[in-house]
Amino acid sequence: MIGTAKGLFLARSEDDRRTWEISGPEFPMTGVYAVAVDKRGDQPRLFAGMTSSHYGPGLASSDDGGRSWAEPDHAPIAFPADTEASLRRVWAIAPGPADQPGRIYAGVEPSALFQSDDGGTTFELVRGLWDHPHRPNWGEGFGGQAIHTVLPHPTDGAAMLVAMSAGGVYRTGDRGATWSADNTGIKAYFLPDPWPEYGQCVHKVARDPENVDRLYAQNHHGVYRSDDGGHIWKSIADGLPSDFGFGIVAHPYRGDVIYNFPVTADGMRFPAEDQCRVFRSTDAGNTWEALTTGLPAGPYYGVVLRDAMCADDSRTAGIYFGTRTGDVFASRDEGESWTRVATSLPDVLCVRAASL
Amino acid sequence: MITILVPSALRSDVDGAARLEMPAGGSLAAILAEMDRQWPRLGRRIRDEQGQLRKFVNIYVDGEDVRRVEGLATPVPDGAEVQILPSIAGGAVG
Numbered sequence: 001m002i003g004t005a006k007g008l009f010l011a012r013s014e015d016d017r018r019t020w021e022i023s024g025p026e027f028p029m030t031g032v033y034a035v036a037v038d039k040r041g042d043q044p045r046l047f048a049g050m051t052s053s054h055y056g057p058g059l060a061s062s063d064d065g066g067r068s069w070a071e072p073d074h075a076p077i078a079f080p081a082d083t084e085a086s087l088r089r090v091w092a093i094a095p096g097p098a099d100q101p102g103r104i105y106a107g108v109e110p111s112a113l114f115q116s117d118d119g120g121t122t123f124e125l126v127r128g129l130w131d132h133p134h135r136p137n138w139g140e141g142f143g144g145q146a147i148h149t150v151l152p153h154p155t156d157g158a159a160m161l162v163a164m165s166a167g168g169v170y171r172t173g174d175r176g177a178t179w180s181a182d183n184t185g186i187k188a189y190f191l192p193d194p195w196p197e198y199g200q201c202v203h204k205v206a207r208d209p210e211n212v213d214r215l216y217a218q219n220h221h222g223v224y225r226s227d228d229g230g231h232i233w234k235s236i237a238d239g240l241p242s243d244f245g246f247g248i249v250a251h252p253y254r255g256d257v258i259y260n261f262p263v264t265a266d267g268m269r270f271p272a273e274d275q276c277r278v279f280r281s282t283d284a285g286n287t288w289e290a291l292t293t294g295l296p297a298g299p300y301y302g303v304v305l306r307d308a309m310c311a312d313d314s315r316t317a318g319i320y321f322g323t324r325t326g327d328v329f330a331s332r333d334e335g336e337s338w339t340r341v342a343t344s345l346p347d348v349l350c351v352r353a354a355s356l
Numbered sequence: 357m358i359t360i361l362v363p364s365a366l367r368s369d370v371d372g373a374a375r376l377e378m379p380a381g382g383s384l385a386a387i388l389a390e391m392d393r394q395w396p397r398l399g400r401r402i403r404d405e406q407g408q409l410r411k412f413v414n415i416y417v418d419g420e421d422v423r424r425v426e427g428l429a430t431p432v433p434d435g436a437e438v439q440i441l442p443s444i445a446g447g448a449v450g
Contacts, residue, residue: 029365054412054442055366055401073396078405086404 001046001066001353002328003032003307006346008048010066017318017332020341026069027060034307036093037354038120040101044356047120049090049106057087059106061120065356077106077114077123083130085110092307093120094150097157107147111138111164113176126176129162134181134198139166141201141220148306149205154212161205161215161230168200169217171230185233187222203246204306205230208284210255216285218248218306221266225285236285241272246306251334252317256284259311259319259335261304269303276300278309278321280335294338295329302327307350314355322348358387358432361439362398369397380434384415384422387432402440412443 002009007025014021027050034049046062048069059076060069079085089109096103096115104120107113112130114123129135138145146164153159158175161182168183181198188200201220208214213229216236221244224233237243242262251257260279262272271277278291302325309321319335322328326345329338330353360376367374376395381387385407392399402413407428409415415422416439422430432438 052365052401054410056404056410071397075396075400075405081406084406086406086408 001035001037001048001351002322002342002345002348003035003048003050003350004322004326004346004348005031008032008035008050008066009342009345011328011341017312017314017330018339020330022342023066025346026066027058030058031089031349033349034090034093034106035350035352036095037352037356038095038104039313039354040095040098041119044354045119047093047104049093051089057089059090059093059120072121074122076116076121077108079112080125083125085112089144089146091146091148092150094152096152097154100157103152105150105152105160107150107162107164109144109146111135111145111147111167113147113150113162115176128172128177129170129179132170132179134167137199138164139199139201141165149202151205151207151215154207159229161207163202163205163217165203165220166199166201168198168202169205169230170198182230183233184231185235186217186219186224189221204248206248206250206258208250208255209253214255214284216248216250216258218245218260220244223248223260223285236281239281239286239288240279245304247304247309247321249309249311249319252311252313254282254317257282257334258285259309260288261309261321263303270301271303274299274301276302276323278319278331278335278338291331291335291338293336294331294340296327301325305347305349308348310352312353312355318353320351320353322351324348358434358436358438360387360391361437363440363442365442366398366401366440369401370395380432380436382431383428384417384430384432384438385428387438388428412445414441414443415439416441 007028009024011020030050030052036047038045051057060071092107094105104116113126116123149163151161170179186200203218215226217224223237225236249259276295279288302323312318319331324347328341
């Protein structure tokens, strides 16, 4: 699934990810900022969150692999009247843990978390986070003020982590009733106090598949790791050509393996050193290597946004990324080599991949 | 009765209809409330969940931009034509 600034494109491979057939766009002229594949049910359900600059946000699902899409008559995600807030955009769609098959979370703009217990047909605002005393002070990044990362704990149904721009990392251990800001060690260089309790602009957080208390964060300048479930963070940016970027991706089942696409700087949003390179660490961020085989060799100017890199769930993991210049690349060997899936698409906002 | 003219981008929300007939209901707010009831997907494309007209959706009652008249309180008399049009200002994605 390839969400772009002008609709959703689908790429299908029938030959173990060697070649791809592109279809779309679905939802033309909408920005598709969030897509998800939920494989917990009898058949995979795809989700797409789209925003029309005229007609507002929407959330659609497909139960036939993206061949047809449906939106419920009612607005699936809507702020209650007493909040006086209106949904502007769905930024994240996250299936819950395996033992909660109907549970779907949605992170949205303005910063709020919604949850569904009927597979994504109706959602309810998570009041514990909406009523958080920090909320009036949460800031707004260039992309708006949104919860863009939702990480349910894989084994503890009461625990989860969200991240927002700006505001940082928040965690709950009591099913969303109460939340704590957990940004110790993450720098907010753009604030007078660069080490605040909250207010950081965390761009994306990924969870290690083997050590579930190990987390990785790409910050608005700064790449970090936490080894205690997200409480204390330390830098793992040494070895990267830049500590700026948007996305960070964990390998789907190998611990300590992560992927990153460095961007030069906040004020210079081009790939680091103008090169199209993915950086991989196989030791939880202590060292990094550039992966370039098959990627464009010359100067390259398309950056990878926060949700525009992902891994699939195949036995030999595939890694995918799309750029703001409309290219999509895939690796069927965990990043060792790459092929071009699509070119000249609209700005790629998000990608997700799964074997169906 | 009044007539609602549906822009092409929203016709999939009303089974492809370009025109909808509705009972005259007094104000535009009442017409939109009835629209929410009969065609909820169309309704939410036009107003957000707090009932506010979306910024880049324009509604004309018999050719008058309702934002220049009485907004949602604009009267919609029997026989009126309510036209929904996307604003040219809303094409943010280029």
